Amino acid sequence: MPLSPGTGFAGYTIVRPLGSGGMGHVYLVQHPRLPRQDALKVLRTDVSDDGEFRERFIQEADLASALSHPNILTVHDRGEYDEQLWIATAYIDGIDAAQLMREHPAGMSVDQVLTIVTAIANALDYAHDRGLLHRDVKPANILLSQPDKDRQRRIYLADFGIARPIADASGLTATNLTVGTVAYAAPEQLMGEDLDGRADQYALAATAHHLLTGTPLYDNTNPVAVISRHLSTPAPALSERRPDLAPLDGVLHTGLAKDPAERFANCMTFAQALTTAAGTSPTRSAIPQAAHTIAAEKYREPAAQPLVESTQRPIRRRPVIVGAAAVAVVALVAASLYFVLARSGSTDQPPSASSTAGAVNGTRKPVPAPAVDPNAEPAAPGNTARQVEVSFTQIGDSLNVRLHNPNLDVGLVRSPFELALLDDSGAIIANLGDQGLPGSPVSTIYQLPPNGDFGFSSLDAPKGRTVASLELTITGQWLEWSDVDAPQATVTDAAVVDDAGYSGPSVTGRVSLDAGGPLNALVVAFVKTAVGTVVSTTFSDCLQVGQQRVFETKSFDDVRGPYELESVVAYVTSVNGIGPAYTPSC
Incomplete structure (x- = not known):
C-alpha cells in the first residue's frame, strides 16, 4: 500500500510520491537529520522476502554506494524497515532523456546527444573499472537537472544499485513484458552469456541512435520481435533516417556490433569516436531547457522486465531465454516465450577500490587517445595514450588524490606528471605542473605498478573553488613491468x-x-x-x-x-x- 505524505519510514518523512512500478514505489522524502530531500525507493514485501534477491540487493547497493562520480546518481543509504527493503538516492529536479526526446520527435541535435553520450560513457567506464555493470542503460535512466544560473545541466546515470528479483517463469510472459530494457539490450545479455562493459556500450550506442533519430533501434511493439532483431538483424544505418548524419554510421556500426569483440574497447572510446566523426565537441550548455520538470515519470519502472543481473564482471549465466522453440524461431513463439533471470555467477576478480562519496568527490579523466579503431594495438611503452585513473576527495581547499593504474602490463617509475584541476563546466581552474605541486613536496609518481595505486594528501585547490574533476597527464615513461626489477x-x-x-x-x-x-x-x-x-x-x-x-x-x-x-x-x-x-x- 502506498505511503501517504507526512508518514515516517526508516527515519525519513514522506513528502510526496514520485512514481511506482513492478518492484515498488518511489517517494520524495525529507532526510531525518540533514536539510536535504532524497528519492526513496521502497520495494514490495514479496520482492523483499526473496532471499536470493535480498542478498544481491545488499551486495549491489553497497557496491553502488561506493561509486563517486559526477555523472552517477549518488546512492546515499539502503536498509530494511517494516519487512521492506529500501534504497535512498539523490533527488534530481529535472527531466530524463526519454521525456526530453518527446520534445524532439525527429531526433535531437548532434551536440545535445554528444553531451549526453559522453557524460554517460564516462560514468559507465568508471563503474566498469570497479566491477559494476549497469545492464539497463536507456533514455529513461539518464537524468538531466534543471539548468543552473549559467544555463548548464548536470547529467546523471540513474538506477545503479537496484537488483531485480529472479522472475518466476510462470509469472512473466511476453504479454506483460514491455519493450523497456530489451530495446537497448546487447545480444549477449539477451542470451545469458558472459557480460562485460561492452554490453553497456551496446546499450549506450542503441540509446544514442534513439536520441538522434527519435526512433528506437528496432521499432516494434512486440518485444519478441525486438529480441530477434538484436540477435540476428544488422543494426539499421543512422543515415537511413537522418542522411545528414552519415559520417556517424561507422562509429554506431561498431558500437552496435553483434560480437562484443568487434565493439570499442570501452564506452569513452566509443564516445570519443562519435565526437571525432561528428567534427564537434560536446558541451553541457547544448542541452536545452525542457518544457516541464521531472515528476513521477522520472522514477517510473515498467512492470517486471527481463534483466541479466550481476555485480561484477565478467559474469557467467545460464541462458536467459527459454520457450517452446530455439532462438532461430524465437519470433514465431511470442505466445509461449518466457524469460527467466539466472542467479549471479562467480567472478574472477573483485572490484577495484574506489573512493566513497564525500564532501566533494571527482573521478578519473583519462588521457585522451585516438579512438577510431577498436582493435588497434596497445600503446607502446612511453606512449601517453596509456591511462591512469584519478579519483579525489576535496575537503575545504585540500585535495586527497588517488591514482590507479588499470594497465596489466606496464607501470611508472619516478614519473613526472601534470595535474589539471577542472570546474563543473570543464574549464581548467589550476594546472599543477611537474615543477612542483602547491601544498605538497611531492612532484613525482615514485612507482605505479600494474593494477597499483599511488596517492597525494593535501594538495591545494584554489581558495574557495570547488574542483569537479582532475585531468592527469603523464610526462614520464611507461615501462614494460616484466623488465622492471624494482626493490619492493x-x-x-x-x-x-x-x-x-x-x-x-x-x-x-x-x-x-x-x-x-x-x-x-x-x-x-x-x-x-x-x-x-x-x-x-x-x-x-x-x-x-x-x-x-x-x-x-x-x-x-x-x-x-x-x-x-x-x-x-x-x-x-x-x-x-x-x-x-x-x-x-x-
Whole structure:
C-alpha cells in the first residue's frame, strides 16, 4: 500500500510520491537529520522476502554506494524497515532523456546527444573499472537537472544499485513484458552469456541512435520481435533516417556490433569516436531547457522486465531465454516465450577500490587517445595514450588524490606528471605542473605498478573553488613491468589509530624492504571516512633489508570518524636509474 505524505519510514518523512512500478514505489522524502530531500525507493514485501534477491540487493547497493562520480546518481543509504527493503538516492529536479526526446520527435541535435553520450560513457567506464555493470542503460535512466544560473545541466546515470528479483517463469510472459530494457539490450545479455562493459556500450550506442533519430533501434511493439532483431538483424544505418548524419554510421556500426569483440574497447572510446566523426565537441550548455520538470515519470519502472543481473564482471549465466522453440524461431513463439533471470555467477576478480562519496568527490579523466579503431594495438611503452585513473576527495581547499593504474602490463617509475584541476563546466581552474605541486613536496609518481595505486594528501585547490574533476597527464615513461626489477617495500600490521583528542587519527604499521637497502620508502594509506577517501602518507628513511620499521602516517585531523582502512602501499623512492638499471641509494 502506498505511503501517504507526512508518514515516517526508516527515519525519513514522506513528502510526496514520485512514481511506482513492478518492484515498488518511489517517494520524495525529507532526510531525518540533514536539510536535504532524497528519492526513496521502497520495494514490495514479496520482492523483499526473496532471499536470493535480498542478498544481491545488499551486495549491489553497497557496491553502488561506493561509486563517486559526477555523472552517477549518488546512492546515499539502503536498509530494511517494516519487512521492506529500501534504497535512498539523490533527488534530481529535472527531466530524463526519454521525456526530453518527446520534445524532439525527429531526433535531437548532434551536440545535445554528444553531451549526453559522453557524460554517460564516462560514468559507465568508471563503474566498469570497479566491477559494476549497469545492464539497463536507456533514455529513461539518464537524468538531466534543471539548468543552473549559467544555463548548464548536470547529467546523471540513474538506477545503479537496484537488483531485480529472479522472475518466476510462470509469472512473466511476453504479454506483460514491455519493450523497456530489451530495446537497448546487447545480444549477449539477451542470451545469458558472459557480460562485460561492452554490453553497456551496446546499450549506450542503441540509446544514442534513439536520441538522434527519435526512433528506437528496432521499432516494434512486440518485444519478441525486438529480441530477434538484436540477435540476428544488422543494426539499421543512422543515415537511413537522418542522411545528414552519415559520417556517424561507422562509429554506431561498431558500437552496435553483434560480437562484443568487434565493439570499442570501452564506452569513452566509443564516445570519443562519435565526437571525432561528428567534427564537434560536446558541451553541457547544448542541452536545452525542457518544457516541464521531472515528476513521477522520472522514477517510473515498467512492470517486471527481463534483466541479466550481476555485480561484477565478467559474469557467467545460464541462458536467459527459454520457450517452446530455439532462438532461430524465437519470433514465431511470442505466445509461449518466457524469460527467466539466472542467479549471479562467480567472478574472477573483485572490484577495484574506489573512493566513497564525500564532501566533494571527482573521478578519473583519462588521457585522451585516438579512438577510431577498436582493435588497434596497445600503446607502446612511453606512449601517453596509456591511462591512469584519478579519483579525489576535496575537503575545504585540500585535495586527497588517488591514482590507479588499470594497465596489466606496464607501470611508472619516478614519473613526472601534470595535474589539471577542472570546474563543473570543464574549464581548467589550476594546472599543477611537474615543477612542483602547491601544498605538497611531492612532484613525482615514485612507482605505479600494474593494477597499483599511488596517492597525494593535501594538495591545494584554489581558495574557495570547488574542483569537479582532475585531468592527469603523464610526462614520464611507461615501462614494460616484466623488465622492471624494482626493490619492493612491504607493509604489515596496518591499522587506523583513533583520534586521541589532540592530534587526530593516523595510520600505523610496519614497513620492510626485501632487497637493495638501505633505501628510502614512501608509505601511502587510503582511509575511507564519512566525507570520502582521504590519503595519509609518511616517509621512512634509509630502510635496511629485513628491518621491520614501525611507521605512522600524518594525521587527517580535519576529518572525523568512523574510519575504515581501505589499503596501504609502500614504494621505494631513493633509487638511481629506471627499470633494469636500478641501483640503490640513501
